[in-house]
Amino acid sequence: MIKMAVLGFGNIGSGLVQLVTENADIIEKDLGCKLDIKYIVDLRDFKGHPLENKMVKDFNIVLSDPEVSIVAEMIGGSHPAFEYSLAALKAGKCVVTSNKEVVANFGEVLLQTAKENKTAYLFEAAVGGAIPIIRPMRESLSSDVISEINGILNGTTNFILTKMISEGMSFDDALQLSRDLGYAEANPSADVDGIDSCRKIAILSALAYKTVFPCDKISTQGIRQISKRDAEDAAEISCAIKLIAHTKKMDDGKILINVAPRFTELDSPLFAVNDVFNGILVSAKASGDIMFYGRGAGKIPTAGAVLADIAEIAKHMSCGQIPPVLWKRDDGEGLYDSKLEITRFYCRVKGDKIPENASIVSRKDGQSSFVTPVMDEYQLNEMLKNFEIVSEIRFMK
Amino acid sequence: MIKMAVLGFGNIGSGLVQLVTENADIIEKDLGCKLDIKYIVDLRDFKGHPLENKMVKDFNIVLSDPEVSIVAEMIGGSHPAFEYSLAALKAGKCVVTSNKEVVANFGEVLLQTAKENKTAYLFEAAVGGAIPIIRPMRESLSSDVISEINGILNGTTNFILTKMISEGMSFDDALQLSRDLGYAEANPSADVDGIDSCRKIAILSALAYKTVFPCDKISTQGIRQISKRDAEDAAEISCAIKLIAHTKKMDDGKILINVAPRFTELDSPLFAVNDVFNGILVSAKASGDIMFYGRGAGKIPTAGAVLADIAEIAKHMSCGQIPPVLWKRDDGEGLYDSKLEITRFYCRVKGDKIPENASIVSRKDGQSSFVTPVMDEYQLNEMLKNFEIVSEIRFMK
Numbered sequence: 001m002i003k004m005a006v007l008g009f010g011n012i013g014s015g016l017v018q019l020v021t022e023n024a025d026i027i028e029k030d031l032g033c034k035l036d037i038k039y040i041v042d043l044r045d046f047k048g049h050p051l052e053n054k055m056v057k058d059f060n061i062v063l064s065d066p067e068v069s070i071v072a073e074m075i076g077g078s079h080p081a082f083e084y085s086l087a088a089l090k091a092g093k094c095v096v097t098s099n100k101e102v103v104a105n106f107g108e109v110l111l112q113t114a115k116e117n118k119t120a121y122l123f124e125a126a127v128g129g130a131i132p133i134i135r136p137m138r139e140s141l142s143s144d145v146i147s148e149i150n151g152i153l154n155g156t157t158n159f160i161l162t163k164m165i166s167e168g169m170s171f172d173d174a175l176q177l178s179r180d181l182g183y184a185e186a187n188p189s190a191d192v193d194g195i196d197s198c199r200k201i202a203i204l205s206a207l208a209y210k211t212v213f214p215c216d217k218i219s220t221q222g223i224r225q226i227s228k229r230d231a232e233d234a235a236e237i238s239c240a241i242k243l244i245a246h247t248k249k250m251d252d253g254k255i256l257i258n259v260a261p262r263f264t265e266l267d268s269p270l271f272a273v274n275d276v277f278n279g280i281l282v283s284a285k286a287s288g289d290i291m292f293y294g295r296g297a298g299k300i301p302t303a304g305a306v307l308a309d310i311a312e313i314a315k316h317m318s319c320g321q322i323p324p325v326l327w328k329r330d331d332g333e334g335l336y337d338s339k340l341e342i343t344r345f346y347c348r349v350k351g352d353k354i355p356e357n358a359s360i361v362s363r364k365d366g367q368s369s370f371v372t373p374v375m376d377e378y379q380l381n382e383m384l385k386n387f388e389i390v391s392e393i394r395f396m397k
Numbered sequence: 398m399i400k401m402a403v404l405g406f407g408n409i410g411s412g413l414v415q416l417v418t419e420n421a422d423i424i425e426k427d428l429g430c431k432l433d434i435k436y437i438v439d440l441r442d443f444k445g446h447p448l449e450n451k452m453v454k455d456f457n458i459v460l461s462d463p464e465v466s467i468v469a470e471m472i473g474g475s476h477p478a479f480e481y482s483l484a485a486l487k488a489g490k491c492v493v494t495s496n497k498e499v500v501a502n503f504g505e506v507l508l509q510t511a512k513e514n515k516t517a518y519l520f521e522a523a524v525g526g527a528i529p530i531i532r533p534m535r536e537s538l539s540s541d542v543i544s545e546i547n548g549i550l551n552g553t554t555n556f557i558l559t560k561m562i563s564e565g566m567s568f569d570d571a572l573q574l575s576r577d578l579g580y581a582e583a584n585p586s587a588d589v590d591g592i593d594s595c596r597k598i599a600i601l602s603a604l605a606y607k608t609v610f611p612c613d614k615i616s617t618q619g620i621r622q623i624s625k626r627d628a629e630d631a632a633e634i635s636c637a638i639k640l641i642a643h644t645k646k647m648d649d650g651k652i653l654i655n656v657a658p659r660f661t662e663l664d665s666p667l668f669a670v671n672d673v674f675n676g677i678l679v680s681a682k683a684s685g686d687i688m689f690y691g692r693g694a695g696k697i698p699t700a701g702a703v704l705a706d707i708a709e710i711a712k713h714m715s716c717g718q719i720p721p722v723l724w725k726r727d728d729g730e731g732l733y734d735s736k737l738e739i740t741r742f743y744c745r746v747k748g749d750k751i752p753e754n755a756s757i758v759s760r761k762d763g764q765s766s767f768v769t770p771v772m773d774e775y776q777l778n779e780m781l782k783n784f785e786i787v788s789e790i791r792f793m794k
Binding site for chain 2 (some may be wrong): 131284287289300305316323
């Protein structure tokens, strides 16, 4: 029997407990032994809860119990999630997590600690919810050369943008609907301002290029400024607008990473990724374009990804260690200037005039919209210096 | 340094040699050591070839060389690929393959032998070319309950069907074009008659349900009978026609597996999988719908998948064994009668009449086409007993 502890009995934590209980037979068959949740660590009281006998408030009970070999950190936020994870790894326990904030901010420390203690730090659930993406990145694509990654990594924003394009809803109405359906938090900033997507692309980029960058140095733009007119114009030229998290290794060795809404054309596999689904398009030298698609959030799908990590650890207990993954931290010097990215732009300006070389999209309500040729943002600013800009949205390429 | 042998210097075999050479630096970084191809086994002469010094004709040289720890079987066909693989595993060597025929026909023997000899038999490249699907199935989804899999697993047929739908080409013209582009073999039967897709779904089904069935017991239909009129009618109701390989665990515990062209609706993630791309949609209890998309064939993409298996083996050499995967063989008793599958059907009959309850699609050239309500094939036959049937194509559901 393998004994584990769940830290944090919130949304994902309770989903994991539910899944381990419901899938007990499948899990036992898969692992070759039973998986037992010995402790649930949470500061809150759960008087009368059927699992009350497993509830503890003091993490040290877990830490000092040699029977516990796996710790599932589902606390969220950086602290004390980081400290607890570090302590567990140093105590020789394996740690699995869905906490993208900790992985993006402290992954390099935790991975190194896991390696030194011959244990494992796994985080499949931190990116793409139910979608297997971390494991394929670290195993299937590790000997390939990844040229770039483009991902729809946030389900809430994708839901909002889908409603704006396909049903003509305003941003505010679509946001409210996503709240009503339980997708958006009361404070939706991490989603709609791109912060959540930024953490996730920082992690994917670290896996691809073995270097992690601070999230506050990564150019990040959300979707608050997307208007109905933008959405109408996109539909007019058979595009969708998607919040794309992007990372690419440039010729000079620097890494371009940004999060921005982008006009996405019909021929992109990401075009048809709608509603709360996520899609991650990995472009690699040998493998070509590979897309991973599925539910990017949700209690049970995300818990399923955590369970996959637990299963991998359990299976390796009898036959050896999981090959370690490591990356280093760069304070931002290795980042490529995002404004130098060469792409086309959708722009809308006041008045009837548009720049030469641009293709008109629509001209109404005193505003003209158009698509520029490929250029960087400095060139765009130069081109538009005599225009009154209302909107500016990148293309995928 | 890790030394390996490549069996078969054909399309994939030479692609693997090329990739190992070109990616040598990346591979060394990823594995922590060099990967060396010590032997290339092929019965043909390669006089004057730059790699002539590695070429041998006798597989026993590989078998008896204790330095060789990995054998990449790229021979194709069942024999002697099976015997060579078995001998290599018994000699304690790891075997990787792209050979779907051997995996579908002898996988259970080779996997059991690998387990007994504490070695590994990996076959990522056997299904979906460059797409990581075997590894996610055996690792990420192993503790989840897979309800069904629907896959576009053959690039050539998908290319032909895409051309028929989007450009109105006939089957024969589209097949010729796919030959001209190097996708279809001179004898395209394995592709267009669904045999290739059948082997692949047999493997995916074995991973999902731990049981493999003989390919000749699996209901398999190809795309030769798809006509321009079928394609026009599909487009008329916003459907694509896709050759879908399908497996599903039914309520009675039996497994439904079949390969058939199907009307695929706009809301399916498989709808937009076009040209030579493959898409594999896995539906699981916790994870929901997950789709894997990418290049299903091609020398270098497929070699990339083989290289991923080699990398996994190499990384485990220093830290333990790869957790084994096993499945058992069933001679067909556990197969669900494919004709009992409940679905809608597209049908075309001679004359102007269509059955009650059916929805008309088109009525021209003396033929009427329609979509039936959901029913099984026996019910369909009963419904159409007084009609002269020209075409009958399943829906996805």
